[in-house]
Amino acid sequence: MLPVFSRPDPDMNWKALDFEQITARELYLILRARSAVFVVEQSCVHLDPDGRDETSVHVFAAEDISRSMPVIAYARLHEGGTGAAEVVVDKILTSPQRRCDGTAHALIERVIAAAGERWPGRSIRLLAPVSLRGFYEAFGFRKNDGPFDERGIRTISLVRKSRLNLGLARTAGCIDTVETF
Template sequence: MVLNVITKTFDELSNVELYKLLSLRNEVFIVEQNCPYLDIDNKDQKCYHLLLSNNDTLVGYSRIIPAGLSYNEVSIGRVLIAPDFRGKGLGLKIVEESIQSCINIFGNVDIKIGAQFHLSNLYGSFGFIKDGEPYDEDGILHIDMIRFSNKDLK
């Protein structure tokens, strides 16, 4: 598998890239997780979009969110791996690349996330610590986590 990682602003995305990422987000977060919610939330235009591709196939995605838009800190959201590409270690790859993208764009800053609770150990392996109590978001247990800027990337 030959992986390509690229991070773009909303305006830099091609129509095809935007269609692919919105389609994959819809497939995973709305259909697969059975969560009818408004994925298109007027944040995408202000965010950076990390695309993990194998040839022309989008296999992973995350949204890099500037400070003040979701949290006071920079954030990573909408992290996903396409169903056909799970179990290959790509979850670790997308988290690592997302953290690196935050650092490249914003400098060595604190990063806060709203993680699905069952993934808190995965995020913990990258230096994220729990920040508060678990909460329900669209029927899925989540927890806020923060990675302080003094952490080294794996």
Template sequence: MLEIKVKTFQELTIQELYDSLQLRSEIFVVEQDCVYQDLDGKDQKSLHVLGFKNNKIIAYTRIFKPGDYFEEASIGRVVVKKNERQYKYGYDIMKASIEAIKNHFNETKIKISAQIYLKQFYNNLGFKEIGDLYLEDDIPHITMTRE
């Protein structure tokens, strides 16, 4: 079971910031072989959902209130350390993120930009695809929403 912490950018310790950025880079840049600018200036206005196992960050998302990324509340930068995925921590970190949006922003409608190969994972969490496929950093994505 993951220990979940939700923090503002200012509340993150230097170690938590470093570890979460390292995990994001490990997955989005190295594993997915995608050169892109992860540090996009949006971390300062998001809430960070950290999933700890044995005091190490192994899962992460960042969430936004409506208007800060999309018109709706949103979840992004969803990652689980590769050697921990077999335990289905993606569901734990996403459920915690959905709950955090409800608790912190009093919102239930959520919009995400999902990598297409994860469509079924997000369907299982109540997200429905809308619109057409599009490329983001040369990776096929689809917009999905959850009411």
């Protein structure tokens, strides 16, 4: 029997926005959440605002935006390299308070939907820790490269080919960290 996880709070405010649509407060809170996970929690010193934010779609969920850390899930989508027929998803995170409650699952569902709406017919590519391979495979992603070392983490590249009418698989269990570089 597969373990069961609770569904995320239905009152979460999910958004998929272009850079120009994000308010200054939302941008600040997104960058704060990314720094909290990628720089502080994972002890990886790097420049997080890397020049791709302005041409990306930002998918995120926030609870009470007046709180200091309301962004509970986030992912960034952008076109692959020049002429690439794929969408790249990176900066994927869930806040420590929302891990193991289905929030990561809801985030990936929304990422796939946003990619399909913005870039129909394109494959989706991401990098993920080896330990999360099963999580992403439940959404139709398949390993296409790796493992290799990325900032001290054993990482693989995964691709989800474009498919019409794909029913999203449900995944079970606890995701401790959902992070892509």
